[in-house]
Amino acid sequence: xxxxxxxxxxxxxxxxxxxxxxxxxxxxxxxxxxxxxxxxxxxxxxxxxxxxxxxxxxxxxxxxxxxxxxxxxxxxxxxxxxxxxxxxxxxxxxxxxxxxxxxxxxxxxxxxxxxxxxxxxxxxxxxxxxxxxxxxxxxxxxxxxxxxxxxxxxxxxxxxxxxxxxxxxxxxxxxxxxxxxxxxxxxxxxxxxxxxxxxxxxxxxxxxxxxxxxxxxxxxxxxxxxxxxxxxxxxxxxxxxxxxxxxxxxxxxxxxxxxxxxxxxxxxxxxxxxxxxxxxxxxxxxxxxxxxxxxxxxxxxxxxxxxxxx
Numbered sequence: 001x002x003x004x005x006x007x008x009x010x011x012x013x014x015x016x017x018x019x020x021x022x023x024x025x026x027x028x029x030x031x032x033x034x035x036x037x038x039x040x041x042x043x044x045x046x047x048x049x050x051x052x053x054x055x056x057x058x059x060x061x062x063x064x065x066x067x068x069x070x071x072x073x074x075x076x077x078x079x080x081x082x083x084x085x086x087x088x089x090x091x092x093x094x095x096x097x098x099x100x101x102x103x104x105x106x107x108x109x110x111x112x113x114x115x116x117x118x119x120x121x122x123x124x125x126x127x128x129x130x131x132x133x134x135x136x137x138x139x140x141x142x143x144x145x146x147x148x149x150x151x152x153x154x155x156x157x158x159x160x161x162x163x164x165x166x167x168x169x170x171x172x173x174x175x176x177x178x179x180x181x182x183x184x185x186x187x188x189x190x191x192x193x194x195x196x197x198x199x200x201x202x203x204x205x206x207x208x209x210x211x212x213x214x215x216x217x218x219x220x221x222x223x224x225x226x227x228x229x230x231x232x233x234x235x236x237x238x239x240x241x242x243x244x245x246x247x248x249x250x251x252x253x254x255x256x257x258x259x260x261x262x263x264x265x266x267x268x269x270x271x272x273x274x275x276x277x278x279x280x281x282x283x284x285x286x287x288x289x290x291x292x293x294x295x296x297x298x299x300x301x302x303x304x305x306x307x308x309x310x
Contacts, residue, residue, distance in 0.1 A: 003103065004103060006034045006035075006081045006082075006099055006102065007079035007080060008034060008036050008084075008085045009039060009072060009085065009087070010038045011039050011072055011075065011086070012038055012041065012043060012047055013042075013043050014043045015047075015089050016045050019038070019050070020050070022087065022088075022090065022091060022092055023055045026093070027055070027057065029100075030096045030097060030099075030100060031097075031099035034099060035059065035079065035081060036055075036057055037058065037059050037075050037078060038055075039074055039075040041071045042062075042065050048062045067171060067174075068173070068174030069170075069173060069175065070169070072086050073171065076164065076168060077164070077168075079160060082159065082161075083102060083158070084157065084158050084159075086154065087155055090154075091154055093200075093201055094120060098200065101196075101198050101199045102199055106157070106159065112194045113158065113159050113162040113193065114158045114192075115156060115195075115196040116148055116151060116196060117157075117196060118199065118200045119202075119203050120202045120203070122203060122204035134146075134148045135150070136148075136195075136293050145194060145197060145198075146194070148195045148290065149287060149290045151180070153169070153178060162191055166189055168182070170229075170277075172225070172273075172275075173225065175214075175215070175218045175222075177218070177219065177223060177226055181277075184277075184287075185230075187287060190282075214259070216247060216254065216259045217262055217266075218263065219263070220247040220260055220264055223239075223243035223267070224243070224267030225271060228274060229274045229276055230277055231278070231279065232278055235284070244264075247260065
């Protein structure tokens, strides 16, 4: 019996050194058959030439402009595999067996449409708590499989057909929040997402293109857009209150009130241009069930308290 083709889509922007280490990690994978795609979001360095010269197995999709999360959509659209792994250029597999584990997990769980990987710190191999946004306590569930409503965009896998059926990532979000939006639409459509701890990746948190304050702007702006795009009634205002409290906390901790204010202003100003995708009552019932194990505020804050802001 032949093995299914696995496509790996790497999103890149101006991190040639990190990208090289990630591609080496991919080429070390024992699983076959596979295909490797690098989607370059109009890098200002020589990333495209670097990949073409040093990694001929990779197919490069060189975009004429940086379209953020839209680059992942272009990669999945161009992929040929039944399963598609999407990773960032600062994510590396923890062993040569990880792609095989992805296939085994999908075959073991035919009800799974997406898998979220266990993300480790590059330096220590310990759980990367900043990347833990699942509706369970990391202390009790880091090594247990469960259904989740969180998609870590740069460390996950999909059944390609499902990803395309729900429309992929909503591109106006660009950075931050696109995984939450996709998860909402998948769950509302009856698809299931699982945290899969046996698939391990290491996150090196490359800093070349990370402006320290930029994420706070995008996170609050996109949280506002999500509330007006997918929620209605009291759920919208509850979501907004939660978003202001959460992002406000991290912005205050980073001394970054200006970007928070700018994100709120642009979020409210642009909300009318966001395409509506209101979650049904069926979807909300499923979300409530998935979120029924979510820990309280203190536990959630403690998860990220010692993490560095990016």
